Amino acid sequence: MDLFLSAIDVLARWDVALALFVGAIGGVAIGAIPGVGPAVAIAILLPATFSMDPIVGLTLLLGIYGSSMFGGAIPAILINTPGTAVNALTTYDGFPMTQRGEGRRALSLAYSSSFLGGIFSVLCLILLSPVLARIAPMFGSREIFLAALLGIILVVVAHRGQMAVAAALAGFGILIGTVGLEPAAYTRRFTFGQSWLASGFDLIVVVLGLFALSQAFLLLTMDDEKIRLPRSRGSILQGFRELARHPRVAGVSASFGVLMGMIPGVGEFTAQFMSYTSARKLSKTPEAFGHGSSEGLIASETANNAVPAAAMIPLLALGIPGEALTAMMLSVFYVHNVVPGPGLFQNDMDFVVALYLALLALNVIVLVFLLVSTGWLVHLTRIPNRFLGMCIMLLSFVGIYSIRNSAVDCIIAAVFGLLGYVLKRLNLPIVPIILGMVLGGIMEVKFRAAMARVRTPWEFIERPIAMLLFVVIVLIVLSTAWRVWREWAPVDRRSPQKKAARAFVGRIRGRTTRHFENRLKRQRRTRFYDHMGS
Amino acid sequence: MDFGDSLQTRTRTSGQVIFVLAGLVATLFLLSQLTGQTEWSDRARNIASQPRLWPAVALIVMLAGFGAQFWRLRRRRPNLLDRLEMRRWAEPVEYLLWFMAFVLAVPVLGFLPMSIVFACTLTWRLGYRTRGMLGLAAAFALGVVILFKGFLGVNIPGAAIYQALPDGLRGFFLTYL
Numbered sequence: 001m002d003l004f005l006s007a008i009d010v011l012a013r014w015d016v017a018l019a020l021f022v023g024a025i026g027g028v029a030i031g032a033i034p035g036v037g038p039a040v041a042i043a044i045l046l047p048a049t050f051s052m053d054p055i056v057g058l059t060l061l062l063g064i065y066g067s068s069m070f071g072g073a074i075p076a077i078l079i080n081t082p083g084t085a086v087n088a089l090t091t092y093d094g095f096p097m098t099q100r101g102e103g104r105r106a107l108s109l110a111y112s113s114s115f116l117g118g119i120f121s122v123l124c125l126i127l128l129s130p131v132l133a134r135i136a137p138m139f140g141s142r143e144i145f146l147a148a149l150l151g152i153i154l155v156v157v158a159h160r161g162q163m164a165v166a167a168a169l170a171g172f173g174i175l176i177g178t179v180g181l182e183p184a185a186y187t188r189r190f191t192f193g194q195s196w197l198a199s200g201f202d203l204i205v206v207v208l209g210l211f212a213l214s215q216a217f218l219l220l221t222m223d224d225e226k227i228r229l230p231r232s233r234g235s236i237l238q239g240f241r242e243l244a245r246h247p248r249v250a251g252v253s254a255s256f257g258v259l260m261g262m263i264p265g266v267g268e269f270t271a272q273f274m275s276y277t278s279a280r281k282l283s284k285t286p287e288a289f290g291h292g293s294s295e296g297l298i299a300s301e302t303a304n305n306a307v308p309a310a311a312m313i314p315l316l317a318l319g320i321p322g323e324a325l326t327a328m329m330l331s332v333f334y335v336h337n338v339v340p341g342p343g344l345f346q347n348d349m350d351f352v353v354a355l356y357l358a359l360l361a362l363n364v365i366v367l368v369f370l371l372v373s374t375g376w377l378v379h380l381t382r383i384p385n386r387f388l389g390m391c392i393m394l395l396s397f398v399g400i401y402s403i404r405n406s407a408v409d410c411i412i413a414a415v416f417g418l419l420g421y422v423l424k425r426l427n428l429p430i431v432p433i434i435l436g437m438v439l440g441g442i443m444e445v446k447f448r449a450a451m452a453r454v455r456t457p458w459e460f461i462e463r464p465i466a467m468l469l470f471v472v473i474v475l476i477v478l479s480t481a482w483r484v485w486r487e488w489a490p491v492d493r494r495s496p497q498k499k500a501a502r503a504f505v506g507r508i509r510g511r512t513t514r515h516f517e518n519r520l521k522r523q524r525r526t527r528f529y530d531h532m533g534s
Numbered sequence: 535m536d537f538g539d540s541l542q543t544r545t546r547t548s549g550q551v552i553f554v555l556a557g558l559v560a561t562l563f564l565l566s567q568l569t570g571q572t573e574w575s576d577r578a579r580n581i582a583s584q585p586r587l588w589p590a591v592a593l594i595v596m597l598a599g600f601g602a603q604f605w606r607l608r609r610r611r612p613n614l615l616d617r618l619e620m621r622r623w624a625e626p627v628e629y630l631l632w633f634m635a636f637v638l639a640v641p642v643l644g645f646l647p648m649s650i651v652f653a654c655t656l657t658w659r660l661g662y663r664t665r666g667m668l669g670l671a672a673a674f675a676l677g678v679v680i681l682f683k684g685f686l687g688v689n690i691p692g693a694a695i696y697q698a699l700p701d702g703l704r705g706f707f708l709t710y711l
Contacts, residue, residue, distance in 0.1 A: 164603040171598075172557075187573040398682045403689075440592065447582045452580070
């Protein structure tokens with residue numbers, strides 16, 4: 001109870017309340033504008049929060065992080081464009097509902113599901129705190145190294161279909177994290193004799209380039225879209241009643257969100273993908289998924305909003321960010337000399353509980369705000385793309401230049417902006433670079449500290465948590481290798497013309513007459529060749 | 535197609551071979567520089583303390599990743615579509631130059647005046663030439679300066695041109711605008 005009261009004391013300040021309010025409303029507005037997203041907003045605001053108290057700065061950033069996905073559902077449902085990247089699955093069922101004239105019902109379902117996901121994950125966080133406070137001190141250097149390694153492996157494995165390139169980009173992130181003066185032996189690494197490279201690449205400069213400037217470039221080179229906001233009927237409150245009719249889908253999806261959020265390197269995409277596919281399997285009407293199913297909408301929105309609070313678990317307890325946004329928040333902790341990790345739970349538990357309560361209050365503020373302001377929030381989707389690009393570019397300047405007043409930082413950010421633009425054009429992931437950069441640094445420091453204390457390789461994993469993490473890593477690597485081997489198929493490098501010619505030869509091979517026997521016809525039908533041969 | 539597969543992210547085909555090849559060449563170049571750009575310390579107690587370890591690990595992961603991606607590419611020789619996509623990659627260079635011009639102008643001509651000029655001229659260049667849009671751009675620039683420099687006090691130095699202002703105004707401009 002004392003802890004709770006001291007946490008309330010931390011929060012009961014006008015600047016914290018203002019930060020929470022601004023973060024919540026700003027996050028919703030940012031989420032509702034397609035093309036901005038929380039990563040861009042957090043990257044831009046990050047340097048501005050360095051002059052604030054840690055709790056004020058973190059509350060502001062948490063507000064944006066936690067509320068942007070609420071707002072992102074608005075354009076996803078009404079105009080088929082996800083406001084944030086993690087609202088992509090919301091378009092699958094939200095937009096068909098809008099086309100049927102049920103836009104308000106879909107919005108209401110999205111708000112109620114998001115609220116449920118957010119509250120559920122904060123409650124899980126609060127309930128897990130005593131366990132975390134007990135487990136966190138068991139994490140020494142080797143456990144933190146293995147957890148960071150697990151994060152890197154998972155961020156690669158989570159990009160199914162793009163694993164090779166995600167691994168390469170994670171490697172690139174680790175590499176740029178090593179550039180500059182090495183802290184142990186004070187030798188230079190990959191500086192090529194350039195003094196401006198001696199201090200290495202600043203994480204925030206890289207983040208601003210990869211997320212903010214690249215997005216500005218993308219928007220500036222885009223065409224503007226004509227937005228037509230459809231009419232819709234229904235009550236904005238009916239979703240709450242409807243959500244109560246699907247407790248199983250909501251419960252499973254929220255659990256997936258919490259679980260995936262807690263695991264470093266996984267995040268919202270995997271959470272909503274898994275909850276969506278499992279909701280489809282559990283549903284009595286799986287064929288409705290993708291065509292305006294309320295269960296599909298509940299699954300995707302509950303899961304993605306359950307992630308932010310859960311993603312704070314590895315960050316606060318171990319100092320390991322699970323995804324790009326928490327990686328950015330880690331720098332706020334470091335700037336204020338607050339080191340997240342086992343020590344935080346032992347020494348600053350009131351600070352941790354204050355963050356939980358802030359997250360709880362955030363969900364309530366956002367829900368109330370959305371219920372009264374959806375009418376005008378939808379007009380934010382009308383901001384022209386290229387004008388938005390100009391705005392992001394101006395704001396990016398503030399973010400980059402205010403760090404060290406360095407034009408070199410701006411050039412570095414611009415180069416990373418171009419790289420991010422190319423990655424976005426190719427639909428390749430940016431997150432592995434950021435996580436590689438952050439987790440690579442953690443791995444290097446912790447591996448060095450751990451190896452100083454062990455004499456044999458066995459000693460590295462003999463402690464229970466280290467052994468558990470090691471076993472999980474081995475299982476993930478083996479299961480991924482098994483899946484890749486099972487799904488292996490030789491690459492078809494023939495041109496479309498050659499493929500068609502080959503298929504035609506296959507069809508007519510052995511044919512002696514124009515007409516086939518019935519048996520042969522039937523065979524051909526099962527092979528989908530039935531349109532030929534008559 | 536499996537329903538799960540339909541939800542997967544797909545890499546754009548055009549331009550991919552050029553990106554992967556560039557990544558591969560850059561990795562091989564950096565790998566060739568590994569011994570010159572990193573040191574092998576004789577004083578290191580174990581492999582974990584070697585300054586060369588993590589750059590080497592990173593480069594090996596990059597080589598394996600880009601190598602595997604290149605090996606699995608459907609088309610390993612760039613064609614017209616790849617060249618067209620590459621041309622799209624050069625499009626933001628114009629805006630990059632706008633950005634750098636703005637960066638270089640701010641310390642000399644001031645954050646407030648240059649923000650308004652930058653926002654209005656870029657808005658004009660982008661084709662929004664109505665009074666309303668230009669006014670909106672100027673208002674946005676003014677809002678950014680007041681919010682970030684005036685209220686949040688972000689670290690953007692006062693411009694050289696402000697030194698020419700009268701005493702009373704100079705301090706205000708240097709601090710808040």
